[in-house]
Amino acid sequence: MRKATICIFSFIFLSLGILVAQDGHSDNNHSHGTEASHEHHDGDGHDHKEDHSHDAHDGKHDHGAESHNHDDHDHGHDHHGDAHGDNHGDHGHHHHCECGSAHHEYNAGEVAFHHIMDANQFHLFGDYYVPLPCMLKSDDGFKFMLSSSFGNSGHGNGAYAVDRYVMVHGTVMRITDPNFPMGKVEVGCYGHEEKEKDGKVLPHYTVEYKGKCLELHEKSTLDGGVLGGGITSFYDFSITKNVFSMLLAFVIMFFMFTRAAKGYVTRKGMAPKGIQSLLEVVITFIRDEVAVPFLGHKADKFLPYLLSVFFFILGLNLLGQIPFFPGSGNVTGSLSVTAVLAIFTFILTTINGNKHYWEHIVWMPGVPAWVKIILTPVEIMGMFIKPLTLMLRLFANITAGHIVLIIFVSLIFIFGGAPTATEAGTTGGSILGTVMAVPLTMFMMAIELLVAFIQAFVFCILSAAYFSAAVEEAHH
Amino acid sequence: MILAKFYPFIPEPGLMIWTILIFSLFWLLMSRFAFKPIAKALREREDDIQNALDEATKARQEMANLKSEHQKLLDEAKEERSNILLEAKEAAEAYRKEQKAKADEEFRIKVDSALEEIENRKMEAMVTIKNDAGTMALDIAEKILRKELKGNAEQEAFVKGLVDDIKLN
Numbered sequence: 001m002r003k004a005t006i007c008i009f010s011f012i013f014l015s016l017g018i019l020v021a022q023d024g025h026s027d028n029n030h031s032h033g034t035e036a037s038h039e040h041h042d043g044d045g046h047d048h049k050e051d052h053s054h055d056a057h058d059g060k061h062d063h064g065a066e067s068h069n070h071d072d073h074d075h076g077h078d079h080h081g082d083a084h085g086d087n088h089g090d091h092g093h094h095h096h097c098e099c100g101s102a103h104h105e106y107n108a109g110e111v112a113f114h115h116i117m118d119a120n121q122f123h124l125f126g127d128y129y130v131p132l133p134c135m136l137k138s139d140d141g142f143k144f145m146l147s148s149s150f151g152n153s154g155h156g157n158g159a160y161a162v163d164r165y166v167m168v169h170g171t172v173m174r175i176t177d178p179n180f181p182m183g184k185v186e187v188g189c190y191g192h193e194e195k196e197k198d199g200k201v202l203p204h205y206t207v208e209y210k211g212k213c214l215e216l217h218e219k220s221t222l223d224g225g226v227l228g229g230g231i232t233s234f235y236d237f238s239i240t241k242n243v244f245s246m247l248l249a250f251v252i253m254f255f256m257f258t259r260a261a262k263g264y265v266t267r268k269g270m271a272p273k274g275i276q277s278l279l280e281v282v283i284t285f286i287r288d289e290v291a292v293p294f295l296g297h298k299a300d301k302f303l304p305y306l307l308s309v310f311f312f313i314l315g316l317n318l319l320g321q322i323p324f325f326p327g328s329g330n331v332t333g334s335l336s337v338t339a340v341l342a343i344f345t346f347i348l349t350t351i352n353g354n355k356h357y358w359e360h361i362v363w364m365p366g367v368p369a370w371v372k373i374i375l376t377p378v379e380i381m382g383m384f385i386k387p388l389t390l391m392l393r394l395f396a397n398i399t400a401g402h403i404v405l406i407i408f409v410s411l412i413f414i415f416g417g418a419p420t421a422t423e424a425g426t427t428g429g430s431i432l433g434t435v436m437a438v439p440l441t442m443f444m445m446a447i448e449l450l451v452a453f454i455q456a457f458v459f460c461i462l463s464a465a466y467f468s469a470a471v472e473e474a475h476h
Numbered sequence: 477m478i479l480a481k482f483y484p485f486i487p488e489p490g491l492m493i494w495t496i497l498i499f500s501l502f503w504l505l506m507s508r509f510a511f512k513p514i515a516k517a518l519r520e521r522e523d524d525i526q527n528a529l530d531e532a533t534k535a536r537q538e539m540a541n542l543k544s545e546h547q548k549l550l551d552e553a554k555e556e557r558s559n560i561l562l563e564a565k566e567a568a569e570a571y572r573k574e575q576k577a578k579a580d581e582e583f584r585i586k587v588d589s590a591l592e593e594i595e596n597r598k599m600e601a602m603v604t605i606k607n608d609a610g611t612m613a614l615d616i617a618e619k620i621l622r623k624e625l626k627g628n629a630e631q632e633a634f635v636k637g638l639v640d641d642i643k644l645n
Contacts, residue, residue: 113482113483116483116484117483117484118483118484118488118491135490203481219488219490220488220489221486221487221488221489222486222487222488222489222492223486223487227481227482227485227486228481228486229481229486235489235490236488236490237489237490237493237494238490239494240490240491240494242491242494243490243491243494243495243498246494246495246498246499247498250498250501250502253502253506254502254505254506254509254510257506257509257510257511257514258509258510260510260514261509261510261513261514261517264513264514264517264518264521265513265517268517269524279514280514280518283511283514283515283518284518287515287518300515303511303515304503304506304507304511304512304515305503305507307506307507307511308499308502308503308506308507308511311506312499312502330484333484334484334488334491335484335485335486335487336486336487336488336491336492336495337491337492337495339487339492340492340495340496340499341495341499344499344503395484395485399484
């Protein structure tokens, strides 16, 4: 029975692997088929470089002399070709986009990083996406729409700009040019450039419109520019893939748990049955192994929070394990999510802290005064470091798991994939890659399943430990 | 350049606000409709089970007590029975003895009274005989006396002696 199950799973994995690998091939073939246009691009590229240096010489723009294109997904040959041909040299102050990428070598790292990103649409397969609602706030006010309004020009890119917003790799961005027409406008290909300003390299995405290369703003982030983000011209409050995953997990779990809770009423005095007995074991475990040992008679007060945090994280971890819609979201591997959860624990710890707790932080009793002077700053730092570690631990574990899984699946493409954009991969190579990737991926998925439970449990038990420190009574 | 910007690590206000909203709602609704009722039901059930176990132990204890009481009662009853039997035997024996004594006594009384009666009758007969003998003797004596008494003192003493002899008998 067990052997049969392994055989079936292996077969499914192998078939999927080969299917996916061939999808990759078709990409490469596609590149192959449009080689002519590629050559055309290469020619453009040369022209462009000349233009570019000219621009730089004019001093009208501050763009660096080197303009890299890192966009390995987007081809956008047609747009590029047309637009370029029509509008060459129309506006001197706009240089031209380099969007048709010169190198198409499969980069597993980039794929992995792209897959763990949040997105404004949910990828199903191929060029099919589940549209998600977009709620965007800029100086022009709020904008509500479905992500499908951007159209689809392949690889998660939109075909249109809507009120200056565009969709690049599944993420909404905004055209910085205030003169760009509002409403629905067809745009060209998307690229990625770096410009140097005040000695800093500032990467940004670009979109081509009528031969002009327009700079794009990404959504505002709260890192203050430290991590490459910062406040830009718009905020994105959309129901993204991660928000959608959270809502879905919420609905599923709410349905499961209320059903189980109803069982205690309708089947009162009877043995638990079905979902009731499944959840009851976990609830009892959290109560008896986490809440009660740490919090004693105060366990009842914190139990609902501990259970909420445990099941919220566990549900999202498990949902993220499903490699296709509606799973695959890297929710608990987003710092924004883990930060919020850690902040909840921090607030609960702080507002529940009793005299004993604050005394131990501010002026530790029973140690010499000079030690207290050292200890107090350490303890105050500790107050914040504790939730910080909670946040980072969960984030790092889940993100690392997702990256490793994608890298293992990527073996199929690395072994069978094309070394350059113009060369097709080999079937033999992809089969070899699949043979390697399948056991590794299966192993990693099993590990990740374990990690999903462990990390939820660790977050829960550490929260309980912090609450315990806050509510502990003096026992001298 | 995509590598340089590690998107999941960058805190986004939109995602954070949604997380705050969804998690707060999750916490609130799950506590209200799931965790609290389930925890309460679990505690109630545990109490029920504990109570049932305690009651079973108590019942078993009571059963054991009852059993020993029964045994005691039974033993007592058995002793009582043997006591009663013994007493009854004794009583019967005593009664028998008593009855026997009574019968003996009555018999003795009857015999005694019979003897007395015999004695009385004998005495009566003796008196009657004496009287008759006296009368007869007197008659005889009269007859004799009529013949010899005339003046004979010796004879008179003799007669007197005769009469005394009769009395003694």
